[in-house]
Amino acid sequence: MPRQLTVLPAPDSPDAVLTTVLPAVRAALDGGAPLAVLPAGPAAAAAREVLAPGEPLEDGADLVVVTSGSTGGGRGVLLPAAALRASATATLDRLGGPGTWLLALPVPAIAGLQVLCRSVLAGTEPTVLRAGEPLAEAVTRTGGDRRYTALVPTQLRRYLEREPAALRAFDAVLVGGAATDPGLLARAREEGVAVVTTYGMTETAGGCVYDGVPLDGVRVRVDDEGIAVAGPVLALGYRRDPRGTAEAFTGGEFRTRDAGSIGPDGRLTVTGRLDDVVVTGGVNVAPQAVEGALREHPSVADAVVFGRPDEEWGQRVVAAVVPAPGAVPELGALRPWVVERLGGPSAPRELHLLETVPTLHTGKPDRRAVAAAVEDRA
Incomplete structure (x- = not known):
């Protein structure tokens, strides 16, 4: 019998993240009820239409994440628990082991959800950044031997200007979701921030290339049609969109439509969207x-x-x-x-x-x- 999708509203407080979303993510990773989290505000209605919670869910999907629609209408990406676990495990291995995460990104997006997934696999409870809270204050609430966080470039720029010492408290600061300017990265590293650039998308269960190097098990190649990614982190396809799935997921790869190159050292450089x-x-x-x-x-x-x-x-x-x-x-x-x-x-x-x-x-x-x-x- 096809499983039905559980759709949660965007959490309106840090407590809601920990008491509602985190347990639901843990259950989805363990094969329980498939989950989707709506974005806040006006985007929620469009996301719910994409998710179609009343319709049977495609086989194998445990988490459905609606993309931002930065290059068109948003899509519901069908992620199996195995892909989420593979991504989170490879991330923790690359960073040096489990740690406590500070959640500073929205959980309806894959980057925020992966902070929760990594926390589940690490056996730690994440700290959730409060609205308007100084980063330094959030750091004091983030315990453990190792501390991690994930930011978008705009956040990194803001915290680097206002609270560089707070950024230095993390063993790794993942930066992704958009291109990060080389000058910004240079300033962060000069300040002693352990910044790690990430490349990936919802269809790859989040970041799958760190500082230009694919995570263990991930394979990347580049041709005239852009960057292609393969490995255990791939999604199954798109919600109620078999044609779109067939076009994007082919031959065991996901075609990203991003332009880039692979240097002599094997590192991937991303130069932007082919569409842009x-x-x-x-x-x-x-x-x-x-x-x-x-x-x-x-x-x-x-x-x-x-x-x-x-x-x-x-x-x-x-x-x-x-x-x-x-x-x-x-x-x-x-x-x-x-x-x-x-x-x-x-x-x-x-x-x-x-x-x-x-x-x-x-x-x-x-x-x-x-x-x-x-x-x-x-």
């Missing part, structure tokens, strides 16, 4: 690289880069930036800054100012929302 590439004057420009360069400018606190149609260039590079405190970024200053670092085609030809960068429920920048807002202004 801006083709301007016949040259491919990776928005993530431009964003990284812009964030290094003293007048820029954050940036999102995308393309807009242009009669002369095909597409023009557009930058939407959050000004640094007291600064007023100007296109005339930002263009030569980017040219010096990435070359002329990467330099933005249009600039818009933002108060803040909107994010998806996973914590990733909502590039589509920014582009839509710019279109509305135009």
Whole structure:
């Protein structure tokens, strides 16, 4: 008889994470009721529609996670307990053994759920960061011989500016969910933070490549169609979407649609989404690289880069930036800054100012929302 999916609302407090979500994750890992956790806010209704809790669940799925929809509509990713366990076990092995985790990410997303999975397998109870709580205070509540946490780049940047000593208290700070600027990583390491970059997605049960090196059992290759991942961490496919499953999961691999390369040392370098590439004057420009360069400018606190149609260039590079405190970024200053670092085609030809960068429920920048807002202004 097909199993039915248990859908939990987004937890509204740290206590709800520990008393409701954590036990449900533990049960799902042990073959109990299949689980999904809704995102907070307006995204919940769309996620519930994707999850279709009243419909029979596909065989083998123990956790269903709705993606952020950063490149289109969100999908329900079908994860077996074996994939979640393989990912969590390989992570703990790579980091040096079990420890106590600080949960600083939303649990409806795979990165937050994996913090709970790793805690279950380590036999420890995670500490949940409270809304508005200083990181240093959360660290004092995180016991154990080894302490870990997982952040998105925006969080790392904020804590590095405000509480670098608190970051140094962790034996490892995993950073993923979006590209991390090389300059930010360099500053973190100079401050003595044990930062580890992670690459992965919901379809790979979270991060599966750490500092460019695949986790044990994970295989990665790159071709003209992007990065392909294989190994025990793969999802089964997509909820009620056999066609999408067949297209993305083929030959025992998941096709990520991310661009990248593998260096002579075997390390993977990810250069961005194939879908996000801006083709301007016949040259491919990776928005993530431009964003990284812009964030290094003293007048820029954050940036999102995308393309807009242009009669002369095909597409023009557009930058939407959050000004640094007291600064007023100007296109005339930002263009030569980017040219010096990435070359002329990467330099933005249009600039818009933002108060803040909107994010998806996973914590990733909502590039589509920014582009839509710019279109509305135009």
